[in-house]
Amino acid sequence: MRCRDIIENIIKLGFYYRELDRFAAKSRNLSWIRSKNESPLSQTSEFLKETVGNQSVYRRAIANGIVEFLSIYRSAVLHIEQKLMADSLPILATVTQGLHKFLLFFQPLYELILEIERDGIYGGKLLNLLYKRSHCGVPELQTCIKRLLWHGHQVMYNQLTCWMVYGILHDQYAEFFISREQKKNSEHEPSHTNNIQKMAHVSNSDQSLSDWYMGFSISMGMLPEYIPVCVAESILFAGKAIRVLRNPSSSFRSVDVLTHQETGPQTYKESLRKKPSLNTTLTGDELLPQSEADKIESRLKTLQVYIHTKILSLLSVYC
Template sequence: MLHEVFLALIGYSDNFLTQLLENDSILDSSESILIKRILNIASEYKSLKTFIDSNISVTGVDRSLGGSCSGKEDIQRQPFGVYLQAFCCGLNEVLVPYRKDIADLEGVSLTDPYLPLLTILSKVEEYSKLFEVLNYMIKQMSEQHVHGCQILDLLHREVTCSVNDVKEPLKCIIQSCHVVFFKQLSSWLLYGQLIDQYAEFFIQHVSDAQGTSTSTTTDSFSSQDTNEVLSLEPRRFSRDDSVHKYAIQYTMLPSYIIPSLAHKILFIGDTIVMFGCKPKEKNETGSYMSQYIPSLWGDREVEFFKKLQNLQAMKTFSHTEFEKTVDEFQSCVTEHLWKLAVEEAELFLQLKLMKDFFLLGRGELFLEFIQQADHILQNPRISTSTKAVNQAFHMAARKILINDDTINKFSFMLPGKSSSDVDEIKGSCWHLLTLTYKVSWPLHLLFDSVALDNYNRLFCFLLCVKKTQLNLHNIWRSHMQSRTPCVYESERAVWHLRNRLMFLVDNLQYYLQVDVLESQYMLLQSAVQATKDFEKIQKAHTLFQANILSQTFLLAETISSGSEMKSNPVQSVLAKVLDLCDRFCTSICSWGSDLNESQLLELHNMAQEYEGLVMYLLQLLSGLSLHPCGSHLSQLLLRLDFNRWFSKEHNDTSSYVVENSV
């Protein structure tokens, strides 16, 4: 009977023992109790053995076809993947001591045919708790369809909560799964390659991350696929690899890897992929990735590989060492990226160009451009408007001796006639103008679509202020060039209003260009020069944009009741002031030498509107400047209300309510 007991304990049939238990006349009651307890342990082991045999060598649909699955859904719902194989390998290794103990007991029974069942039970009962935990995990994996890195998370939770007798075997299993994890991680960190057919890694292609394709689960997972995961031989990149985008699949992210660390890992691999996709290096046959990897890692490639191997060999996962290693990878990548950006892409020159063009740093260029393009953009858009505007831009650039290589990086665009943005009432296209920029590789990481959109918002506002300032100056120039008396000599009120408008616009322009843009640009330059970390440059540039958008009043606020955006109140008042200036300039150009009553009334109304807008603006700036985030408003308030002249003049004036107040 002992041989039948040993056979049952190593996973073979227990029919003979079951029949003995059913026949009460053969066994003593105490023996029946012992055999039942032994069979319970044997049953637990058999479940583990069956699971291992079903999953250790075959994954995916190949395993399912061998069973009795009734439909396609049943096949897809079964566990699969390389992590499952690693789990089974670790599980098999954990069961080796149990099998050895059974073999030793069998050897003892050969020399002692009367070996007590209690001796056998006392030996195998040591594994009872372990088998119970392992079977519980397998049940969870099956019911919750746990696969890939989710298995690591499941193991980690069990290791954290288990006692020592169970904890050590579980550590052995998680170490086996970490072999696959660190092979995939090494491939991603060192070469930017994602070998992950079954979407088991926590970094996935965007299309996979949005919804794992079920078609992959119906494909067989060959030994070649496993070899790819377990080896680090660089593969040749195809053209399609250059358009792949990657994202973190948080459902696959183990809980012991924090999201910020996962983002660093994503950034490193993404950057290496980008190095292999440099536009000028693309060709039909060559492996352009190999041209960048040596220059990126240099002599440290072996060092980094060994660091990952050491992490893989650890029986207990070390969060500190893991984060330290990832930080070293990131430091090396960002430093290499910094060299490419600064030395090859001429980052400082590109930042200067952004300031000169998008932020109107070259004021003389846009002064000439406004004069050249005004007759085009003052009229409704036609099919040739975009071409004509760009010709005017190039002509203006040549007049102030800007070389063609620089000016060719920029061009203007106008929306089509069907665009809802076209102002059919005014017929003007100035506010529709969009400046585009040809970004040098790899500065597309810095000047992405969001950053360029922000620059265009700034450009449109600054150009509007510049054009308004020029129009007000042109009134004076027209007067000085005129040889006959005109409205400006006969009506002092016109000159008075023009001077006050000019004062406000000039001080606004000085505030924007000097107090905001120039000072923030100097801070950006200092931050860029002080680091060799490209990620810090990205943060400095993002902060630069946020600051100038805030201090030029272009940041909109989200209304708490929904996603609707509310414009900045200061920006709304400034828009009304600039609109008043445009209406004033237009009216002056149409008036004759003597003003009639309607023209005098219009002039009076504009003067009243100006006073009300200025007072409202000053009150707004004064109130907002008291807030911690409104300190920059004090500078604009000082320029507009120098020596509190406006405040004293309008001290007794009734408060003005802005029409459609913000």
């Protein structure tokens, strides 16, 4: 390889490093640190302009992965610098040998961030993009993209935990495939069944039932392609069920409190012992229809089998 080609490759690496570092700083909301000569007021205003509309937890996670690779690159440059200073006659072959592997994935990473910024990709769409890019024939690049995908999955796993364990939708920038439904004008909506209309009317004074019937849905645009729709529906049902169980209906809470106040602490404990068995038929606005309960149970069983299989596959890969 000619000296000119070697120098051009070094220049390309410097350009790619600068652009990747810029994307990482912008996505991690640290771009205001770069301007040291500007006043704090101008830095703050510029920072707010840049971050409005560009906030994304998934982009921030990907940026953290890019920072890892840039750190490895800096360490390699430092090592090469030490070798060049130790040699009595420095040669460019030392630079080529130490930095050639970074050319294999710095350019694809640069093209990746260009596509992300140009098309405004975030959330589940970003996971789809990384998943597609991870299927390539270059082992170094494949390892790099899979590491970025791992960072993105950590965000999704945290959102899944909040939703399925606590019934909380932790999605500040609308990037999760479970989304809260927006209220629409009734004149533009299709007609619902009588059962849904009845329960929706009752749920005006009961937030838990409102959440169950009209609160949440699957955002197909943010659903990663490698997650089946049936699994997404199971996740949706599981989160809604946990949400309802953790926030019982107002009618149930009011009856419970009034009973405790009227009977007193001692007699209230005795009344608990005299409560009817589970086989007794109960009615009330706080209870879900039997069909919905059966559907929840079926979805939860499906979800349990899927999670068990997924955990076993992950353990076989990483252990």
